[in-house]
Amino acid sequence: MNALNLAPIPELYVSYESAQKLKAEAGNLISWDLTPRQICDLELLMNGGFNPLKGFLSEADYDGVVENMRTTDGALWPIPINLDVNEKFAETLEIGQDIALRDQEGVILATMTVTDRWEPNKAREAEKVFGADDSAHPAVNYLHNHAGKIYLGGPVTGIQQPVHYDFRARRDTPNELRAYFRKVGWRKVVAFQTRNPLHRAHQELTFRAAREAQANLLIHPVVGMTKPGDVDHFTRVRCYEAVLDKYPAATTSMSLLNLAMRMAGPREAVWHGLIRKNHGCTHFIVGRDHAGPGKNSAGDDFYGPYDAQDMFRTHQEEMGIEMVDFKHMVWVQERAQYEPMDEIKDKDDVTILNISGTELRRRLQEGLEIPEWFSFPEVVSELRRTRPPRNQQGFTVFFTGFSGSGKSTIANALMVKLMEMGGRPVTLLDGDIVRKNLSSELGFSKEHRDLNIRRIGYVASEISKNGGIAICAPIAPYATTRRAVREDVEAFGAFVEVHVATSIEECEKRDRKGLYKLAREGKIKEFTGISDPYDVPESPELRVETENVDVDNCAHQVLLKLESMGLISAR
Ligand code: PPS
Structure with a gap:
């Protein structure tokens, strides 16, 4: 088994001359803009990393891979590799048609002959491949909330590798x-x-x-x-x-x-x-x-x-x-060396040291010492450079709640308090402000609300990435969209979801903008809480009640939460 066979393995690229010709012709094909994940999959398909696959899986191969980890010709392959697309794109295609696959800048990387198009049973895929149809699994979450509804399969002809500018x-x-x-x-x-x-x-x-x-x-x-x-x-x-x-x-x-x-x-x-x-x-x-x-x-x-x-x-x-x-x-202190835990015979007589991933993150977050026996000084200094202590990192406070629940008022008070403390730039992305500036063309359908919230999430994640504080205050009625925003932000900093839990009855009673009356009369359609749903957050970082509590106190509760999470220092 160990004899190293280093003969070249098959790639899916055509020769340089053919690629130039194919690239020119492919300009006329219907094209699909690849997602970041699809670009990764395509690169490994084309360069032979996914050998013996010759393209995105056909429906029969997909079924085989999902059910028993084998393609129809019996090859062992445990993970489905499919081109997931939306229904609108899938409808434009004929079986047998060639399509161009482009990277995010529009460069054509490959063509694909579409031999199969089908709507997969995603729940089944989740159960069989990932072991459970549970969205706490990142790939199951991706499958249900990011991947397109339709899968395309067919052989790929490689034109060029995705371009990488780093390393x-x-x-x-x-x-x-x-x-x-x-x-x-x-x-x-x-x-x-x-x-x-x-x-x-x-x-x-x-x-x-x-x-x-x-x-x-x-x-x-x-x-x-x-x-x-x-x-x-x-x-x-x-x-x-x-x-x-x-x-x-x-x-x-x-x-x-x-x-x-x-x-x-x-x-x-x-x-x-x-x-x-x-x-x-x-x-x-x-x-x-x-x-x-x-x-x-x-x-x-x-x-x-x-x-x-x-x-x-x-x-x-x-x-x-x-x-x-x-x-x-593990590190054995008396002998000042690492040893495999299961080979230490004198466990009771020596001091065994180890630092878990969680403990390491805590030490980095709080700027605490990381001993030399654990890591190399160069590694620690790189990590510290990227992950400054939490109270110097950017983060997002995301308020959600009904219209008139008090989100904007609390968000404004919080903004002022954070500015008074100083140290990091603060940006308020209030529902109304965003709808005037970023999302002025959008209405209140599910599709538009999702787009609106994703835009807010995008801006908040950029602010957090660059060390600022973003305070968002939209209704954000859908749990899946809020989760997507959380993921966007958490790639760069903390996401603090605050549910402003004013009841719909109270909001309607206050009716500060007179909108509830209009919604009841049917003059405003799809009104959250009246004629459109609101998913109550299940586990927000904080839930504030506003009915018997003043704004200043609500904003203070948020500050205390931020402090307990290490995002701001105690004053
Ligand atoms: S969403 O669902 O998050 O995209 O909504 P958002 O951007 O926060 O906008 C909510 C504000 O728009 C007003 N408005 C409506 N709200 C809910 N449903 C309908 N149909 C609607 N039409 C207009 C309302 O004043 C909301 O303001 P806030 O600040 O929440 O009171």
Whole structure:
């Protein structure tokens, strides 16, 4: 199994001359603007990272992959790779038609012959592939709330690779890596998959894994799409580069993988193995809870801690890549070294130290010390540069509630109080202000409200990213849209949802703008709370009552919340 076969693997690209011709012709085709996730999938399809797939899955292959992890010709493939599109686009197509696939700047990367078009059973896909139809799973959430309703399948003809302007020298196609291994004479290669910064324990475990397998080591981090909330890949790669220097010279290399992860645990582990096999690796490190998505909506783990290892082991012979067990490394203070936890015989007589991911985040957030036994100073300083303490980061306060609930008044009071404190710029995105400036053409249909809220979310996420405070105060009646905004913002800073819980009866009684009267008379249609729904937030960071409490006090409650979350310092 370990003999390294470094012959080139098939790619889907045509020759340079054919590509120029095809590109000119493809300009006349109907085209689809790829989503960020589809660009990642397409890149790995075209460069052979997803070998043996020759394009986006047909309906029959999709069914096989979903049901039993196999395409119709029997190839092992655990994750559906489909071109999801909206109904409007799908309706314009004929079966057998070629379409152009463009990146987000409009560059044509490939053409695809559409052989299949169908509406998938997403609940079934969620159950079978991700283990539960539970939107707490990031890929299930993506499936239901971001992916298009219709799937297209068909072979792809590659024209050019997606362009990357960052870390170009660190990106390799499977064939480039194979050629590299051939050139440096590496006969066995252990791949280490990661979406997190590496610390000393990782360096120890990866190096040990390679030594045990008598192999060289490839650090193969994912820089495409990882779990929402992860450290951004720019920071991570700078950290990896620092760690790379710590390995003995010529034993270890690093290459970046533009994969869009699904966090599918056991199935994902097998997928990762197949991808690494395609990149010329002979061994793959699989750890506890590999590619785990976190907790489900009942607060339990989606997968058992060793499910991924078990599934990988079942298929490793067929895949042609061997699993290397990930050892849980801990620092033994008396011996001043890392040791695998399960090999320490004198546990009761020594001091065993470890810092969990949660504890590390807390220390970074609060600007506390991170000991040298845990991480390398270069890594810590990179992380500190990207993640300043929470009270210096940007964040968003998102008020939601009925019209007339008091959102704007509290938001205004909060803005003034934050400005009085100083330190960070504050922007108020009040419902009415936004509808005058950003969303003046929109009405109150579900589609328009969603668009309005997504725009607010986009601006708030940009403000948060750049270290400011965004205060939003729309009605935002739909839970799924609020969740999407939360995800946008949480990529850059904290999202504090405040439900202004004034009852509809009270809002109607106040009727400050006279709108409820008009809504009751049917003169305003689709009025929230009267003739249009409002999803009450289930677990907002804060819920404020306004009926017997004055505005100043409500704004103060928000300030206290911000303080308890470490977003502002105690005065
Ligand atoms: S939404 O649903 O979040 O997009 O709404 P938002 O942008 O916050 O706008 C709400 C303000 O618009 C006025 N208005 C309506 N509200 C609800 N439903 C209907 N049909 C409607 N038509 C007009 C209303 O004054 C809201 O103002 P606030 O500030 O919430 O009182």
